[in-house]
Amino acid sequence: MWTEQDNCLQCTFKFKDFSEAFAFMTRVALIAEKMDHHPDWSNVYNTVHVKLNTHSAGGVVTEKDRKLAAAIDRLKA
Amino acid sequence: MWTEQDNCLQCTFKFKDFSEAFAFMTRVALIAEKMDHHPDWSNVYNTVHVKLNTHSAGGVVTEKDRKLAAAIDRLKA
Amino acid sequence: MWTEQDNCLQCTFKFKDFSEAFAFMTRVALIAEKMDHHPDWSNVYNTVHVKLNTHSAGGVVTEKDRKLAAAIDRLKA
Amino acid sequence: MWTEQDNCLQCTFKFKDFSEAFAFMTRVALIAEKMDHHPDWSNVYNTVHVKLNTHSAGGVVTEKDRKLAAAIDRLKA
Numbered sequence: 001m002w003t004e005q006d007n008c009l010q011c012t013f014k015f016k017d018f019s020e021a022f023a024f025m026t027r028v029a030l031i032a033e034k035m036d037h038h039p040d041w042s043n044v045y046n047t048v049h050v051k052l053n054t055h056s057a058g059g060v061v062t063e064k065d066r067k068l069a070a071a072i073d074r075l076k077a
Numbered sequence: 078m079w080t081e082q083d084n085c086l087q088c089t090f091k092f093k094d095f096s097e098a099f100a101f102m103t104r105v106a107l108i109a110e111k112m113d114h115h116p117d118w119s120n121v122y123n124t125v126h127v128k129l130n131t132h133s134a135g136g137v138v139t140e141k142d143r144k145l146a147a148a149i150d151r152l153k154a
Numbered sequence: 155m156w157t158e159q160d161n162c163l164q165c166t167f168k169f170k171d172f173s174e175a176f177a178f179m180t181r182v183a184l185i186a187e188k189m190d191h192h193p194d195w196s197n198v199y200n201t202v203h204v205k206l207n208t209h210s211a212g213g214v215v216t217e218k219d220r221k222l223a224a225a226i227d228r229l230k231a
Numbered sequence: 232m233w234t235e236q237d238n239c240l241q242c243t244f245k246f247k248d249f250s251e252a253f254a255f256m257t258r259v260a261l262i263a264e265k266m267d268h269h270p271d272w273s274n275v276y277n278t279v280h281v282k283l284n285t286h287s288a289g290g291v292v293t294e295k296d297r298k299l300a301a302a303i304d305r306l307k308a
Binding site (some may be wrong): 018019022025026029032033038039040041042043044045 | 176179180186193194195196197198199
């Protein structure tokens with residue numbers, strides 16, 4: 001569930017353990033690098049928090065962020 | 078399905094795409110490094126082929142290989 | 155340069171780009187999983203911020219954190 | 232040093248240990264996914280062998296392979 005807060009699209013993802021969380025991060029990294037649009041994200045053990053906004057647009061949410069969020073959501077399908 | 082062939086435990090894993098295959102490889106890497114026992118493996122797009130044997134035991138299948146294979150199988154659970 | 159702040163060992167690592175930063179994260183992930191001791195870390199593009207403390211010890215810096223920090227530092231050698 | 236053999240661009244990369252080898256593979260994965268052109272590669276501990284050709288062109292070496300090889304080489308710079 002993405003929410004828009006502090007000019008960021010934000011979502012927290014929970015996994016079984018660190019291994020599953022880091023595998024998810026690896027897949028997000030592949031998507032981000034392909035889109036040339038990278039998250040501001042953090043991880044503690046099985047939890048990954050992702051924040052998206054567009055630095056080059058002055059730090060607001062743009063279509064690039066919505067596209068990256070949608071691509072991340074497709075990983076769970 | 079692991080088979081024993083040419084003194085190796087061998088298994089081929091198929092995924093939806095490269096991203097899913099490489100995420101699996103990342104998880105296997107975490108397990109292998111933790112066990113200090115590394116696979117001889119190859120990847121083409123969505124396919125990962127894993128071969129396990131124990132070099133230090135003269136290149137035969139040992140308990141270390143069966144333990145690593147079992148840990149890899151638990152990733153799919 | 156690790157500093158101790160807010161009951162955490164903290165360090166910021168800078169890289170050339172996202173690819174180099176994420177490769178570093180992958181190596182830290184391998185170490186963390188091996189030590190069964192995981193960082194609280196965040197990444198934005200080429201920057202990785204790592205915070206270490208020991209939850210099971212009540213959220214203070216312990217020998218486990220110093221050992222993980224030292225192992226991370228050895229990656230740069 | 233890439234060589235052309237069996238209709239593939241081929242190169243073997245050696246690293247200090249598995250961690251360094253797998254970090255390299257992660258960076259190659261990011262490039263490959265971005266280019267939509269994936270290697271046929273294998274890894275044993277500190278060694279990564281990369282083979283490139285273009286399946287869609289009938290399994291021969293094309294400009295796509297030369298471009299991917301050049302991008303991989305830039306990682307070492």
